[in-house]
Amino acid sequence: MLAAIGVKSIEDLFADVPAGVRFPALNLPGPQSEMETLRELMELASANADAQASPCFLGAGAYNHYSPSIVNHMILRGEFLTAYTPYQPEVSQGTLQAIFEYQSMVAALTGMEVANASHYDGATSMAEAVIMAVAHGREKRRKVLISPAVHPHYRAVVRTYTQGMRLTITGDERQQATLSDLAAQLDGDTALLIVQSPNFFGQIEDLAGLADKVHAAGALLCVAADPISLGMLQPPGRMGADIVVGEGQSLGIPMSYGGPYLGFFATRKDFVRRMAGRLVGETKDKNGQRGYVLTLSTREQHIKRERATSNICTNQGLMALAATVYMEAMGKHGLRRVAELCWHKSHYAAAEIGLLPGFAVVGDRPFFKEFVVRCPEPAGPSSVGVAELNRHLYDEHGLIGGYDLGQDYAHLAGHMLLCVTEMNSRDDIDTLVQALSEFGA
Amino acid sequence: MNYPADLKYTRTDEWVRAAGASATAGITDYAQEALSDIVYVELPQVGDSFKQGEAYSSVESVKAAAEVNLPVGGAITAVNTALAAAPEVINKDPYGAGWIAQFTLSDAGELAGLMDAAAYAQYCESRKQ
Numbered sequence: 001m002l003a004a005i006g007v008k009s010i011e012d013l014f015a016d017v018p019a020g021v022r023f024p025a026l027n028l029p030g031p032q033s034e035m036e037t038l039r040e041l042m043e044l045a046s047a048n049a050d051a052q053a054s055p056c057f058l059g060a061g062a063y064n065h066y067s068p069s070i071v072n073h074m075i076l077r078g079e080f081l082t083a084y085t086p087y088q089p090e091v092s093q094g095t096l097q098a099i100f101e102y103q104s105m106v107a108a109l110t111g112m113e114v115a116n117a118s119h120y121d122g123a124t125s126m127a128e129a130v131i132m133a134v135a136h137g138r139e140k141r142r143k144v145l146i147s148p149a150v151h152p153h154y155r156a157v158v159r160t161y162t163q164g165m166r167l168t169i170t171g172d173e174r175q176q177a178t179l180s181d182l183a184a185q186l187d188g189d190t191a192l193l194i195v196q197s198p199n200f201f202g203q204i205e206d207l208a209g210l211a212d213k214v215h216a217a218g219a220l221l222c223v224a225a226d227p228i229s230l231g232m233l234q235p236p237g238r239m240g241a242d243i244v245v246g247e248g249q250s251l252g253i254p255m256s257y258g259g260p261y262l263g264f265f266a267t268r269k270d271f272v273r274r275m276a277g278r279l280v281g282e283t284k285d286k287n288g289q290r291g292y293v294l295t296l297s298t299r300e301q302h303i304k305r306e307r308a309t310s311n312i313c314t315n316q317g318l319m320a321l322a323a324t325v326y327m328e329a330m331g332k333h334g335l336r337r338v339a340e341l342c343w344h345k346s347h348y349a350a351a352e353i354g355l356l357p358g359f360a361v362v363g364d365r366p367f368f369k370e371f372v373v374r375c376p377e378p379a380g381p382s383s384v385g386v387a388e389l390n391r392h393l394y395d396e397h398g399l400i401g402g403y404d405l406g407q408d409y410a411h412l413a414g415h416m417l418l419c420v421t422e423m424n425s426r427d428d429i430d431t432l433v434q435a436l437s438e439f440g441a
Numbered sequence: 442m443n444y445p446a447d448l449k450y451t452r453t454d455e456w457v458r459a460a461g462a463s464a465t466a467g468i469t470d471y472a473q474e475a476l477s478d479i480v481y482v483e484l485p486q487v488g489d490s491f492k493q494g495e496a497y498s499s500v501e502s503v504k505a506a507a508e509v510n511l512p513v514g515g516a517i518t519a520v521n522t523a524l525a526a527a528p529e530v531i532n533k534d535p536y537g538a539g540w541i542a543q544f545t546l547s548d549a550g551e552l553a554g555l556m557d558a559a560a561y562a563q564y565c566e567s568r569k570q
Contacts (some may be wrong), residue, residue, distance in 0.1 A: 138486075273481055273501070 002082030003013065031083065049400055052120045055428035059370050059419025060200070060403035061122070061151050062261075065228065065338065065425055067252040067326065071110025075318055081106075082317065089280075089294045095317070096292035099280040102324040109230045109327075110244035111237025112266035117278040117315040122224065123154040125263030127161035129222040129243040129274045131310050132267070133192035134167060135274045136220060141191035145182050148172035149199035150224060151204060152408040158194075167191075176410050186217035192243075196224040197236070201405075201417065202346075202370025203363055204233065225324075227251055227264065229368045231339030243267045251373060252326025253319055262319035272296065276310035277413075295311065338422050342369035346420035352433045353418075359436060370419045374407065376439070377414065386416050389439050397435040399428075443470045445536050449512065449552055450561035451494075456536060457512035458554055467540045468500060468509055468531065471565045479528045484520040485542060490561040491515065498541050500531065513551035515544035532563060540566050 005289075007013060014022055032040070051064045075081065079094055089096055099117045099411040106115035119125045130144050144167055146155055159169050171182050171193075179195060193214045197205035207223065214221040222238035228250045236244045250254070250264030267275055273296075283297030330338065346369045352362040358376030375385055382440065389400035406413035420429065448456040454472035473479065479503040491497045496508035497517065520542050524530060526554045531539035546552075556564060 273483070 020102070048257075048340055049394060051423070053212075054394070054398050054400050055404055055424060055431070056400040057418045057420060057424065057432060059202075059421075060417055061247065061419050062255045062258065063151060063226075063228070063250045063369075063419065063421060064423045065250050065252070066253060067254060067322075068329045070329050071252040071322050071325045075322050080318070080321055095294055096280050096294070098321050098324050098346070099315075099317070100279070100282055100292050101328070102320045103280060105324065106227075106248075106264045106266055109227055109235065110225065110241075110264075110266040111235025112241070112244055113237075113269045114272055114275075114279065115264060115266035116275055117265030117280060117317075118248070118320040119265055119277060120316060121153070121249075121259065121261040121263045122245060123157035123263070125245035125265045126150075126154050126222065126224055127158045128263075128265060128310055128376070129194070129245050129270050130158055130162055130167070130169075130369065131165075131190055132243065133220045133222070134274065135166070136271060137191040137218075141219065142166060142390060143168045143170065143187070143189045144191055145171035145185055145219075146194045147179065147182055147195045147205075148175045148177050149198045149203070149205070150194055150196040154196075154209050154224065175334075175411060177206075178209060181401060183213045184338050185208060186213060186219060188218065190214075190217055190219040192222055194222045194224065195391050198226055198229055198368040198370065201363060201372050202363035202367040202419070204229075204368060205240075205365070207236070207239040214245045215240070226368065228335070228339055228342060231335035231337075232343065233339075233368070237266070242271070248319065248323045250330075251323035253322050260316060260319050262316045262429075263322055264323075277315055294296075315369045339368075341422035342420065345369075345422065345424055345426075346371060346418075348426070349418065349420045349424075349429045349432065351437060352429070356433065356437050369421055370417055373402065373416045373418055375414050375416055385414050389416065391434070396438070397431055399432055399435060442474075442562070443536070444558040444562045444565075446558045448536065448558065449555035450558070450564075451510065451512045451555060452564065453510050454538055455512050457511075457548070457552070457555065458536075459546065462549070463518065463543060463545050464515065465512070465540050465543050466497075466512055466566075467535055468507075469561070469565075470535050472500075472507070473532050473535045473539070476500060476505060476507060477532075478503050479531045482524040482528045482531065482541065484522070484524065485517050487517050487520060488540075489517050490547075491517075493548075500528075507539060511542075511544065512555055513549075515549040516547070517542050517544045519543040 044155055056064045103115040103117065107113060121126055146158065146169055155172055161170065171177065171185055182193060195205055197207060199205055211221045220242040221240060222245060223241040225236055225244055227246055227248060244266045246264055248264045253262060278294055279296040283291055284292050285291045285342045350361045350371045353359050353373055360374040362372040362374050375389055386404040386406060393399040393401040402416035402418040405415040431437050448458050450456050450469060454469045456467055456469050479500055479502045483499045485497045491511040491514060493514040494510050497511045498509040500507050500509055521540050
């Protein structure tokens with residue numbers, strides 16, 4: 001083969017790469033057996049604090065919920081274990097059925113008419129909502145209003161995703177802006193208004209009347225929601241949302257240091273042609289038996305190409321399957337029970353922490369499973385205080401503490417976002433309260 | 442293949458039927474056959490203005506999506522809302538019930554640059570070979 005293409009050796013193929021970096025000495029350790037390698041990796045891994053060994057009160061977008069063992073068992077089955085939707089989808093009826101069930105449950109949970117086969121994560125789902133809304137406004141409306149109480153990472157991803165599209169993403173410049181402030185900025189140029197509920201601070205936003213204001217301006221309303229919270233809260237679809245997005249990791253997917261996660265995306269039937277990604281539908285075959293098809297196939301590749309709303313075709317097949325098995329294993333009542341446990345346990349924790357001298361639970365809105373705590377004034381700059389507090393919690397009590405809000409919100413320096421789920425026992429919570437009281441004293 | 446004599450045609454397979462200052466537009470028999478089963482038509486909004494050759498609608502079939510250009514510049518006065526529920530009408534009757542939009546001409550002189558039925562028929566035949 002080398003002779004056929006006219007070179008002498010494999011090395012000649014790399015002649016274009018500068019000699020100095022062509023074959024660098026990699027300075028790697030010698031070979032190890034599998035057993036030795038595993039031992040080394042386990043030692044490295046043990047340097048991490050993980051939610052299995054340490055009670056975790058950290059949330060802020062990635063949540064420690066219980067994943068029943070049936071979830072892992074099902075997704076590891078050979079028939080399912082691939083990250084991709086098959087490219088000849090109709091031969092994989094089982095995969096299509098799982099996606100159809102996923103879509104149906106997401107639609108029911110969010111109170112929407114239709115849900116797609118999923119996106120990479122909650123943040124990319126939100127970015128797709130922006131693109132869809134701009135396309136819906138025939139690209140004439142160029143402004144997107146986003147609440148400062150939307151997860152800071154989501155807002156960053158939306159801006160990254162849409163750069164070069166000549167859109168104005170605004171509304172979150174003032175970090176304490178309320179939904180009324182946001183609604184006051186609606187105008188004829190606004191394509192979409194985005195809120196999150198429960199918001200980044202765990203608080204349940206008052207969405208009553210918001211959709212009417214948004215629609216009166218000719219814009220669409222996108223609500224980002226925590227799917228576990230929808231086990232007990234009114235679905236955004238019933239509050240007039242046009243698009244509901246969110247992070248599906250809570251639905252039986254481990255936190256895994258940030259991924260793979262699952263972005264869910266639900267909307268109204270009217271917008272389905274503008275929706276990115278895939279949509280699986282149920283139909284009947286020629287014998288009248290139930291079967292599944294890609295009702296809207298990988299349109300970006302096959303049909304619309306450069307005219308497509310989005311270039312995203314991939315869905316998170318395996319993670320969507322995990323969420324499907326989770327929702328089916330939990331059922332309607334199980335999901336409600338998980339939501340109630342989160343609610344009660346977090347409210348117990350907040351009540352106890354609120355009694356500690358130097359600490360205060362901040363916020364005037366009801367919250368779901370996360371809440372903001374003002375920590376005692378430390379000697380140095382206040383953001384150092386939260387980091388110090390977290391170090392104390394971990395070193396002295398083996399607890400994973402809360403999120404330092406001063407990193408993203410200047411006015412919340414010295415404030416911590418704590419999360420309590422069904423995974424935190426009463427003992428864990430009491431240990432946390434005790435540990436905090438030592439720090440406050 | 443059908444090429445009604447009272448219409449003018451574009452090289453991108455749209456037709457226009459002008460009557461005084463107003464006109465009706467759609468896609469040709471050749472276009473609907475090339476696209477095959479049409480499943481969705483995106484309609485413009487009444488009041489929107491387009492230049493000659495500018496995309497005012499898009500048609501999606503099971504095989505492809507195509508933009509539909511306005512044969513001569515104008516402002517939309519009516520859209521065929523029946524296509525939302527029954528887009529396949531374009532396949533059945535592209536020059537009649539399958540019309541897409543009515544509009545007022547901004548410059549009737551632009552019609553002169555379009556093909557007549559005979560020229561368009563020849564253009565379609567040439568592409569079949």
